[in-house]
Amino acid sequence: MIGTAAEQATTARPPSQPAPTKEGAGLSVGGVLIQVVIVLAALMAVTPFLYMLTTAFKTYASVINNVIWPWFPLGREVPQLGNFWEAVTTVGWDPQWGVYLFFRYLANSLIVAGCIVAGSLITATLAAYALARMDLPGKQVLFVLVLITMMMPEDLTIVPKLVMMFNLRWYNTYLGLIVPSLVSVFSIFLLRQFFMQIPRDLFEAALIDGMGHLRFLASVVVPLSKPALLTVGLLNFIWAWDAFKWPLLVTRDSSMRVLGVGLQQFMQGQGTQVHLLMAFAAMVIVPVLILYFLAQKQFREGILNTGLKG
Amino acid sequence: MPGLRTSGVLGRDRVERARTDVSSQVGEVQADGSAAELAPRAPDDAGRPRQDIGPPRQIPGLRRLVSRKARERALGYTLLAPAIIIVGVFELFPLFYGFYISLCDWRLGCQSIIGAENYLRGLQDPAMWYALLVTATYSLITVPVQLGLGFLIAVMLFQRARGHELFRTMMFLPYITSTVASAAVWSYIYSPDNGLLNTILRGIGVPGLRWLGEPAGVFALMAQNVGVTLPGWAHGPSMALVSVSIYTTWVFIGYDITIFLAGLVNINAELYEAAKVDGARGWNLLRHITFPLMSPTIFFLLVVTVIGTFKAFNHIFVMTGGGPSDATQTASILIFQQLYAFNRYGYAAALAFILFTVILTLTLLQNHFAGRRVVYE
Numbered sequence: 146m147i148g149t150a151a152e153q154a155t156t157a158r159p160p161s162q163p164a165p166t167k168e169g170a171g172l173s174v175g176g177v178l179i180q181v182v183i184v185l186a187a188l189m190a191v192t193p194f195l196y197m198l199t200t201a202f203k204t205y206a207s208v209i210n211n212v213i214w215p216w217f218p219l220g221r222e223v224p225q226l227g228n229f230w231e232a233v234t235t236v237g238w239d240p241q242w243g244v245y246l247f248f249r250y251l252a253n254s255l256i257v258a259g260c261i262v263a264g265s266l267i268t269a270t271l272a273a274y275a276l277a278r279m280d281l282p283g284k285q286v287l288f289v290l291v292l293i294t295m296m297m298p299e300d301l302t303i304v305p306k307l308v309m310m311f312n313l314r315w316y317n318t319y320l321g322l323i324v325p326s327l328v329s330v331f332s333i334f335l336l337r338q339f340f341m342q343i344p345r346d347l348f349e350a351a352l353i354d355g356m357g358h359l360r361f362l363a364s365v366v367v368p369l370s371k372p373a374l375l376t377v378g379l380l381n382f383i384w385a386w387d388a389f390k391w392p393l394l395v396t397r398d399s400s401m402r403v404l405g406v407g408l409q410q411f412m413q414g415q416g417t418q419v420h421l422l423m424a425f426a427a428m429v430i431v432p433v434l435i436l437y438f439l440a441q442k443q444f445r446e447g448i449l450n451t452g453l454k455g
Numbered sequence: 456m457p458g459l460r461t462s463g464v465l466g467r468d469r470v471e472r473a474r475t476d477v478s479s480q481v482g483e484v485q486a487d488g489s490a491a492e493l494a495p496r497a498p499d500d501a502g503r504p505r506q507d508i509g510p511p512r513q514i515p516g517l518r519r520l521v522s523r524k525a526r527e528r529a530l531g532y533t534l535l536a537p538a539i540i541i542v543g544v545f546e547l548f549p550l551f552y553g554f555y556i557s558l559c560d561w562r563l564g565c566q567s568i569i570g571a572e573n574y575l576r577g578l579q580d581p582a583m584w585y586a587l588l589v590t591a592t593y594s595l596i597t598v599p600v601q602l603g604l605g606f607l608i609a610v611m612l613f614q615r616a617r618g619h620e621l622f623r624t625m626m627f628l629p630y631i632t633s634t635v636a637s638a639a640v641w642s643y644i645y646s647p648d649n650g651l652l653n654t655i656l657r658g659i660g661v662p663g664l665r666w667l668g669e670p671a672g673v674f675a676l677m678a679q680n681v682g683v684t685l686p687g688w689a690h691g692p693s694m695a696l697v698s699v700s701i702y703t704t705w706v707f708i709g710y711d712i713t714i715f716l717a718g719l720v721n722i723n724a725e726l727y728e729a730a731k732v733d734g735a736r737g738w739n740l741l742r743h744i745t746f747p748l749m750s751p752t753i754f755f756l757l758v759v760t761v762i763g764t765f766k767a768f769n770h771i772f773v774m775t776g777g778g779p780s781d782a783t784q785t786a787s788i789l790i791f792q793q794l795y796a797f798n799r800y801g802y803a804a805a806l807a808f809i810l811f812t813v814i815l816t817l818t819l820l821q822n823h824f825a826g827r828r829v830v831y832e
């Protein structure tokens with residue numbers, strides 16, 4: 146099932162590959178119609194982002210009065226850059242670190258996402274190599290087992306995992322936020338696909354040179370797989386940044402919240418100050434958008450290879 | 456991936472070079488290469504024949520081979536260990552532990568084993584059945600629209616290359632943004648007082664809607680406008696659920712388009728040429744070439760999307776929290792509330808297993824019915 150998408154993504158395009166465009170279609174009624182639909186769809190995709198960004202620069206009065214564009218040339222307002230700082234200060238204060246809570250959320254998100262990215266890259270690289278290149282009895286069984294965990298809904302394990310966090314005394318700690326997510330089955334799957342494409346001759350040549358598996362992995366496979374590793378790292382970052390349900394469950398103190406949870410709590414508490422809420426949301430979204438524009442190709446290839454969100 | 460190809464050549468060069476460097480010693484290296492291969496070595500002794508490898512040559516080939524295999528296996532399982540341990544402890548073990556909890560009267564620990572009581576309670580709980588109904592409705596109104604629109608736009612994008620990349624990028628943006636943030640933005644867009652949608656509606660002289668806050672069915676609302684009262688069964692999905700569904704489509708359509716496009720690219724263009732020679736046009740091409748050849752992709756997305764709608768949680772929780780009057784209380788939300796708000800661990804665990812059974816049944820049914828119609832090239 147997952148194989149289908151993965152195979153499609155990795156199969157080379159057939160040689161005759163310019164899209165089957167109809168000659169002169171640009172002038173026909175159908176061609177114009179198609180172009181219009183596509184432009185409209187693309188606009189609808191980005192409108193919420195524009196709405197978020199514009200609202201984040203409005204005064205509260207403009208928000209209340211439903212002014213879509215209060216600036217030059219339609220209005221006399223100036224962009225409210227101060228909204229962002231006001232959002233930061235409105236969220237609250239973290240006495241534990243002596244910083245604004247927003248920065249604590251940000252730090253928590255970066256710590257958690259950073260550890261998860263590093264951890265899942267390491268565990269996935271090692272496991273994927275063993276699955277792709279080593280002769281291990283029972284590895285098929287293991288692989289199927291791992292795939293099964295991928296199909297299971299999070300709801301199924303969330304209760305026992307929470308109880309385990311209490312028992313381990315990991316509730317409301319970074320360990321609880323990080324450790325259960327240190328393995329991403331998707332990443333193992335994706336890297337395994339990639340490693341299997343590395344020609345076997347290369348390994349046999351390395352073997353003749355006296356390289357072992359570990360040295361081959363470190364000095365040949367990893368450098369060759371930089372694009373795939375980058376993809377895996379980026380995807381894991383996105384997923385970790387997006388995490389909400391688990392961080393909400395496993396933390397109690399506001400000082401342990403990640404950005405997503407903090408934003409949701411802000412919405413519950415001060416959500417009526419929409420301009421501040423949108424400024425907060427923009428500050429959560431923008432880092433990911435920047436990453437996306439920097440590495441679009443990697444993102445898309447990774448999505449094609451793995452499939453699901455989160 | 457072009458990156459692989461270029462660096463692949465480089466990598467091979469490097470190994471090739473290393474091979475010629477040690478070509479004079481090849482015999483020796485091969486002789487103990489079997490042992491050397493297993494041990495991690497410091498970078499400086501690369502390619503140098505190793506003298507310190509224990510009792511080498513006189514060992515019969517077979518035994519050496521066996522021990523080499525055993526050591527390779529040991530290394531292999533060591534590499535797998537971190538992943539297996541974490542998956543085992545935090546995914547597989549909880550599966551059994553969760554089942555145990557579901558059999559318990561759980562208050563800060565298993566007070567007593569009560570067997571199937573939690574399950575029976577769940578199956579008799581109207582809230583659970585209602586939640587499953589809401590979930591199924593959400594799935595039914597989301598999946599066809601999302602996949603249908605996605606397919607349509609993908610085919611259009613594929614035909615018209617103009618601005619192709621830019622539009623694809625734009626449509627993909629919602630998928631990668633943080634769910635909580637985009638759900639917060641959409642809550643504002645749907646806001647009855649000063650949200651974008653109602654601002655537009657009022658601008659064109661139509662009274663605003665309550666969107667996420669409207670528990671009434673969409674058909675009932677439409678009928679109301681023309682002064683007709685519909686019977687209860689014809690009210691249709693609640694406005695709130697439809698609003699959530701619109702958000703879901705907005706998020707995932709870029710993903711669907713990307714997957715569909717990958718499938719379309721793989722259809723051999725010559726097939727279209729041949730069919731056109733035979734006089735086929737437009738719809739016929741779609742019907743007889745695109746649909747059958749795309750059926751594996753469509754099937755994949757169908758399964759993934761259905762499972763996705765049955766697991767949906769984050770955006771619903773942020774936008775409505777299950778309200779208004781439980782109109783968006785999906786099974787996933789219900790389970791979470793039982794756990795988070797009421798601390799009913801055993802009950803929540805049992806409900807999760809019931810939900811999982813439903814998802815599993817649906818997936819198997821889809822496999823059975825839709826899977827058979829899938830055409831593989």
